[in-house]
Amino acid sequence: MDAWISNVVTLVLEALVFPGFMFMMAMIIFTQWWWRKASARMAYRRGPTRTGPAGTLQPLADFLKLLAKEDITNGLMLRRLPILITSFAAGSIITVLLFTPLSPLALWSPFDIVIVLYLLLWVAVSMALYGLSAPNPYTNLGVGRYLALLTVSEPALFAAFLVPPIVAAGINPSTQYSLYWTIMNAANLWTSSAVNATVMAIAAIAGFFAMLGVMTVKPFDFPEAEGEIYWGMFTEYGGPRLALGFFVLFLEKIILPMLYVMLFLGGAAPFSFADNYVAAFIIVLMKYLAVYTLIALIDTMMPRYRPDQGIRFMIKYAITPATIALIFAVVATAI
Amino acid sequence: MVKYVEVPVGPQHPALHEPIMLRVRLDGEVVEGVDIVTGYNHRGVEKLGEKNSWVRDIYIFSRICGICNAVHAQTYTQGVEKLMGVEPPLRAKYIRTIVMELERIHSHMLINAVMAEAIGFDTLFMLIMRDRERVMHLKEIVTGQRVHADIHMIGGVKRDLRPETAEKVLRVLDYIEARLRYYKKVFEEDYTIRKRLEGVGKISKQEALKHSLVGPVLRASGVPSDVRVDDPYSAYDELKPNIVVRHEGDSLARMLLRWDEALESVRLIRDAIKNMPKGNPVPKAIKRAAGKGEVFSRVEAPRGELIYHIVSTGGPKPYRVKVRTPSFNNIVNSGFAYIGERLADVPVILTSFDPCISCTERVLVVDEKRGLRKWVPFMALSRGEIRVT
Numbered sequence: 001m002d003a004w005i006s007n008v009v010t011l012v013l014e015a016l017v018f019p020g021f022m023f024m025m026a027m028i029i030f031t032q033w034w035w036r037k038a039s040a041r042m043a044y045r046r047g048p049t050r051t052g053p054a055g056t057l058q059p060l061a062d063f064l065k066l067l068a069k070e071d072i073t074n075g076l077m078l079r080r081l082p083i084l085i086t087s088f089a090a091g092s093i094i095t096v097l098l099f100t101p102l103s104p105l106a107l108w109s110p111f112d113i114v115i116v117l118y119l120l121l122w123v124a125v126s127m128a129l130y131g132l133s134a135p136n137p138y139t140n141l142g143v144g145r146y147l148a149l150l151t152v153s154e155p156a157l158f159a160a161f162l163v164p165p166i167v168a169a170g171i172n173p174s175t176q177y178s179l180y181w182t183i184m185n186a187a188n189l190w191t192s193s194a195v196n197a198t199v200m201a202i203a204a205i206a207g208f209f210a211m212l213g214v215m216t217v218k219p220f221d222f223p224e225a226e227g228e229i230y231w232g233m234f235t236e237y238g239g240p241r242l243a244l245g246f247f248v249l250f251l252e253k254i255i256l257p258m259l260y261v262m263l264f265l266g267g268a269a270p271f272s273f274a275d276n277y278v279a280a281f282i283i284v285l286m287k288y289l290a291v292y293t294l295i296a297l298i299d300t301m302m303p304r305y306r307p308d309q310g311i312r313f314m315i316k317y318a319i320t321p322a323t324i325a326l327i328f329a330v331v332a333t334a335i
Numbered sequence: 336m337v338k339y340v341e342v343p344v345g346p347q348h349p350a351l352h353e354p355i356m357l358r359v360r361l362d363g364e365v366v367e368g369v370d371i372v373t374g375y376n377h378r379g380v381e382k383l384g385e386k387n388s389w390v391r392d393i394y395i396f397s398r399i400c401g402i403c404n405a406v407h408a409q410t411y412t413q414g415v416e417k418l419m420g421v422e423p424p425l426r427a428k429y430i431r432t433i434v435m436e437l438e439r440i441h442s443h444m445l446i447n448a449v450m451a452e453a454i455g456f457d458t459l460f461m462l463i464m465r466d467r468e469r470v471m472h473l474k475e476i477v478t479g480q481r482v483h484a485d486i487h488m489i490g491g492v493k494r495d496l497r498p499e500t501a502e503k504v505l506r507v508l509d510y511i512e513a514r515l516r517y518y519k520k521v522f523e524e525d526y527t528i529r530k531r532l533e534g535v536g537k538i539s540k541q542e543a544l545k546h547s548l549v550g551p552v553l554r555a556s557g558v559p560s561d562v563r564v565d566d567p568y569s570a571y572d573e574l575k576p577n578i579v580v581r582h583e584g585d586s587l588a589r590m591l592l593r594w595d596e597a598l599e600s601v602r603l604i605r606d607a608i609k610n611m612p613k614g615n616p617v618p619k620a621i622k623r624a625a626g627k628g629e630v631f632s633r634v635e636a637p638r639g640e641l642i643y644h645i646v647s648t649g650g651p652k653p654y655r656v657k658v659r660t661p662s663f664n665n666i667v668n669s670g671f672a673y674i675g676e677r678l679a680d681v682p683v684i685l686t687s688f689d690p691c692i693s694c695t696e697r698v699l700v701v702d703e704k705r706g707l708r709k710w711v712p713f714m715a716l717s718r719g720e721i722r723v724t
Contacts, residue, residue, distance in 0.1 A: 039457075043457065137341075221455065222679065225455060227682050229342075300458050302455075302456070303451070303454040303455050303527040305531075306530075306531065306680070307364060307677075309530055
């Protein structure tokens with residue numbers, strides 16, 4: 001009984017402090033600063049410089065400023081739903097890291113990858129409802145575009161993210177399709193056989209494109225294309241409600257690339273979470289930062305696709321290869 | 336049953352830098368029709384011109400547009416000079432030409448930067464605007480002012496071009512030319528830019544002529560029309576500009592044509608500095624009254640043919656100055672180009688026309704259904720009475 005209470009307390013602390021809420025807040029502040037600096041460098045600008053050392057605290061200042069603003073709502077919008085739904089989404093996506101070896105006391109069970117994908121889906125659902133809660137022609141168009149994009153990018157992401165657990169189960173059945181054990185065996189996924197490496201490569205490419213779509217990074221940012229439909233889903237929002245919406249999207253920009261790194265880029269290799277947690281953690285962070293910088297540069301260097309062009313791209317280069325990789329992974333494991 | 340959704344693009348919109356309203360009727364994302372509504376920024380400049388002297392009006396009319404102010408001053412000044420029978424010195428004509436061509440370069444750079452922004456390519460926007468600042472600097476060292484040149488004066492220009500300034504202009508132009516070639520290459524070769532602009536807002540040669548489109552929009556549809564060649568003014572009869580023409584008629588053609596025109600402007604400025612005659616371009620005395628008469632004056636502004644019709648009844652002020660800007664033709668008459676395209680293409684097509692809204696504003700109200708046509712008097716306008724009942 002004491003062990004059970006101790007575990008619950010530890011899990012609650014993990015959710016609130018590390019790798020949960022507090023850690024995520026620190027990561028959001030750092031990654032947003034990094035993103036703004038990288039994009040500023042590309043455009044011959046300086047980016048944030050004033051708040052904190054080298055402007056590192058500027059995202060925090062912006063976040064606090066939004067929170068401190070008056071909460072303005074219009075007469076036709078739903079007032080409680082956006083807050084409720086985005087809070088659920090933030091909670092669910094933060095929980096995802098508890099299923100990974102980043103968490104000192106990790107949760108795992110056979111087939112828990114399905115639970116992780118379900119938790120990730122909450123962001124999409126919440127952002128669509130968040131937009132629809134504030135009726136406006138631009139909001140509706142933005143939500144329509146967002147859902148159209150998700151219709152092709154979410155299945156591609158799911159298919160791609162299912163490949164590593166299936167490959168891992170093929171190599172070592174004791175991983176039992178759990179995220180935790182797949183990540184612990186992440187380095188073997190590429191080195192075990194040529195077939196597995198090929199399947200992983202296809203899934204990694206498709207998964208990367210799908211991830212860009214799910215995170216609405218350029219060239220797939222048409223749901224919030226400010227030059228066309230003002231700001232799409234965010235048009236009616238300002239102040240604390242906007243801060244909440246941003247919080248969820250920024251969380252997604254941390255969790256998804258981190259999962260991508262741990263599943264497709266060898267996890268903590270050359271270290272292992274079991275042998276040297278600190279070194280493994282630093283390696284994951286460094287790999288994450290590399291992927292995140294690449295995403296930031298793509299966002300800065302690319303113009304925006306039209307919705308139909310973006311969806312066509314996703315069907316061609318994300319959902320099709322991801323499905324092929326999934327089928328090959330299942331067949332290879334069965335054989 | 337509602338067959339379409341109406342989405343207002345403007346009058347305040349991130350894709351529009353000035354207030355205009357495009358009422359877009361959508362079937363899904365496909366545009367069924369567009370109503371172009373102007374009237375948010377009318378300033379009564381023509382009326383103001385009637386109240387002020389010939390010389391003051393140079394400054395008033397050049398403020399119709401912040402970007403192409405020198406061509407407004409040129410069109411007005413050359414008309415007034417014709418009315419007064421004044422011939423400016425050849426050196427003054429060369430200096431005016433240099434300023435107008437600098438203006439064409441930065442105007443074309445600006446609209447290409449805005450196009451990059453419209454398709455979400457913010458980095459390219461920043462880079463082009465950064466280089467455009469060099470052209471603005473050249474304008475400043477030549478005219479004394481960065482935005483409003485204000486160098487035109489009846490019978491000449493307000494300041495001469497010093498040799499060291501001319502040298503600096505040539506030096507910076509080398510840099511500008513390299514950058515213009517680079518940006519042209521980006522527009523030609525970037526996969527996503529081509530995907531967003533190619534085949535979008537296509538206008539055939541016949542349509543361009545039928546709807547009286549002018550300037551780069553007309554030339555991008557295969558019509559070789561340029562006032563600098565057709566009816567040369569200033570030093571253009573000696574500098575011989577080449578007309579840039581493209582035949583695709585789409586948004587990409589309009590933008591690429593502007594890069595080519597900017598490169599042609601670089602050549603014209605170089606030739607103007609090289610062949611500039613000696614003499615004093617600054618008038619010693621300014622004529623302040625005109626005789627009776629009327630004059631029709633036109634120049635090739637960066638956006639197309641700019642026309643002034645000036646009427647004088649004699650004395651220190653004009654009786655009437657009628658301005659017809661290229662944007663008025665290109666924006667109000669181009670609603671047909673949006674039909675069948677997608678909502679995401681609307682800002683792209685509008686930007687490819689290089690809209691200047693302050694040039695477009697009119698208060699002639701025409702109701703075709705009821706056959707109503709009414710001018711709004713200046714006083715009524717100042718009281719905010721701009722509706723026809």
